Each structure stands twice: as C-alpha cells, then as structure tokens.
Amino acid sequence: MHITRIHSLLLATLLWGCGTDQTAPPPPPVSSLGDLIEHTTFVDEGLELAVRLTLDLPRGPLTDDVLSDINTLDASQHTIGDLSGIGRLTALRRLTLGANALADLAPLSGLNALQFLDLSDNHIQDLAPLAGLSRLSALDLSGNQVVDLTPLTDLGQLTYLDLDDNLIRDIAPLTALRRLRLLNLDNNLIRDITALMGLRLLRDLELSGNPLDDLDDIADLNDRGVQVRYFVPFENPFDSILEEAIRKELGDIKGPISQTALDRITTLSITGEIQSLSGIDKLRNLETLFIRFTGDSDLHPNDLTPLIQLRKLTNLTVRDMDISDITPLGAMVLLRDLSLPNNAISDLRPLASLTRLRFLNLAGNDVSDLTPLINLNRLTTINLTNNEVSDLSPVRQIADLKQVWVRGNPLSSETLSETVPALRDLGIFVVGI
Secondary structure, three states: OOOHHHHHHHOOOOOOOOEEEEEOOOOOOHHHHHHOOOOOOOOOOHHHHHHHHHHHHOOOOOOHHHOOOOHHHHHOOOOOOOOOHHHOOOOEEEEEEOOOOOOHHHOOOOOOOEEEOOHHHHHHHHOOOHHHOOOOOOOOOOOOOOOHHHHHOHHHHHHHHEEOOOOOOHHHHHOOOOOEEEEEEEEOOOOOOOOOOOOOOEEEEEOOOOOOOOHHHHHHHOOOOEEEEOOOOOOOOOOOOHHHHHHHHOOOOOOOHHHHHHHOOEEEEEEEOOOOOOOHOOOOOOOOOEEOOOOOOOOOOOOOOHHHHHOOEEEEEEOOOOOOOOOOHHOOOOOOEOOOOOOOOOOHHHHHOOOOEEEOOOOOOOOOOOHHHOOOOOOOOOOOOOOOOOOHHHHHHHHOEEEEEEOOOOOOOOHHHHHHHHHHHHHOOEEEE
C-alpha cells in the first residue's frame, strides 16, 4: 500500500501558502491516517480506507471508472464488517480480506473476475455467495465457522483451497473440484476422506487435527504421490475443568484439541472444582499458570507431578489445593513469581534451586523452617502470613529482600527483639508486627 505517498500529499496540502520564514507544522502521525482520508462512498470505513490507499486517492469522488481500474485489493486487518459497494470493483482479480469481522459475503457474488480470494480469520458460515465465482483458482477460508461446503461444488477452476480451522465434517462436495492440487483441511471434524480419492491432480494435503476413523486412505494417497501431513490428535486426557479452561484460552474451540493448538497457549487460568492435573504437561509453551480450587469436594488434586514438564513457567500460582509435597517445583528453574497460599506445605527444600525467584507467597501453610530460602538472593518479597515460623534469622541472608510478611506466626522473643530490628536496619519492611 502507498501510505508514504499519501502522507506526502497530505503534508504538501498542510504546508501550502506557508512563507519560508515560518515553521512548518509536523507531518500527521500514522494513527491519524483514517481521519485524513475521506469516508464518503462505502458503508464500511475500513473498506473505503483500503480502496483509497490502493488508489492513492485520499479525497475526492470514487467514480465507477476509477474503481473499475482496481484489479488487486489488500483490505486485510481493516476491521471490515460490511462489504456493501465492493461490487463496483468489477475488474478485481485478487482480493485479500483476511483478519476482519466479515460474516455476510453477499456483496462478493458479482465479482466474476476474481481468481484469488483470501477470507481467512473472519466469522463466515455461509458460502452461498461464492457459488458463482467460477474463475477462482485460489481460495482461503481458514479460521472461520464453515460447516457446509456445498456452495463450492461449481468452483471447478480451484487449484488451491485452505479450509483449516473450521467445523467441517462432510467433505463430499470436494469431489467436484477435479483441479485441486493443494488442499488444507487441518483442525476440522473430519472422519472420512474417501471423497478425496478421486482428485487425481492433488499433490499436497493437510489433515492434522481431524479424528479420522481409517488411515488406510492416507497410505493410498501417499502411494499415489500425494504428500499427506497428518498428526493424530490425542484423546483429550484432561479433567473437565482443565479442558474448559484450555478451550476458553483457545477461543472456545470445538472438537479435538490438537498439539498445534496447545502449543499456542502461554497463559492459562483454572478456577473451579478441578480434580486432576493430568495432561497439563502437553501445554509445553506455558509461561504463566494460575490454579485455584473452589468447591466443596475433597477430591482436589494434591499432586503437582504433572507440572514437572512445564519448564518454561515463569509465573505460577497454586492455591487452596491442600498441597503438601512441592518436590516437582524444584525443576522449574525459570520461575520468578511463585504463589502457594492456603495449602499444607511445611518443607521448603524443593525451592532451594529456584534462584530466579523474586516473589514468594506462602501464606496459610505450615512452614516453620526458612533455611532453604537463604540462597534465593533475588527474592524481594516473601509472604509468610499464618504459618508456624518462630525464627526469621535465615531471611537476613537474602541479598535483595525488601519486605517480609509475618502476621499470624509464633515468632520467638529473640526474633522479635533482635532479628526484626536487624531486618529493619537493613531497610527491609517487616509487615505484621
């Protein structure tokens, strides 16, 4: 797109008539571009912005003669929700509309010259308006909510079709697309691919993330020279509360959850009557994890072993779970923030290896011995509220310590008379006394 030339034109307009002895105003920021470009022709401002950028025509009428000169339009990521008026671009051969907010494709139905169409990452369900676009050779519908492929049966010129991440079960309509060479069906609900066996020109097929019933057809396609990529989706091993949290993080997806999808998750929050952490190790790129048990059941998990493979975690909260053994946490050497309130922890030795810790919350546990913390020199805050600590002297050796919370502990007279004043002399806030 020609944003630089448009900025130059706008700047020249702003400077017109200024004397040489005057200070020129600064050029408009890019963020104000939408305000400087006229919106008079199309219902959707984002669509008009894309058209005017393509034409280098920030203002003025958009006549049919002008619009019919456009054969390529990139209108991706313009927050477009209404395509009304796009039918005036009668010469369009290549149209990119990815990452918008489109649901209604009816205005596209008359663009009979289209050969390439990208509609990825929108909200599309109904493909009927595409049925007459018989010159299309490439179509991208990935990241939508498509179920019915019937409207595509007359698109016999298609050689490339991307249907990744939809809700497709029945691919029988694809049997009519005899010229297909590249087909992406990843992350759908497909069980049967026999409909693809008659596509003799097919060379590249993506099927990962589908619950296929019979893999023999994949072998037959491979024997025919088709490059098939298929990774078997595992049966979801998750507790229902954990699975609900995962699906929510992935945008409330339906169907099997592929490893590819799980690899996208870096942050996860789980709150509810969770009973098992089994399978959470498959979230291998997780960096932040929050787990809180709520409910009346006594079946909450008290084993952190499933977390041991989450080696990228930097922020972990596990609360209200009656955890006593924190041995698996010793392997999480990247942890910077660790919160374990309202559990049953007494032994802190597994934390001795977590030398990157900056924040540690142990409120509401059974801790009495703080010796394992003495080498955690990056710790700035320790919350020990409501534990069994009598001796605070080990924390004096933590170089970066700034505050320690001690309310609700049976502190010894020596700690109160000597250690607490010594900590305060070091500039450490002792809270709760």
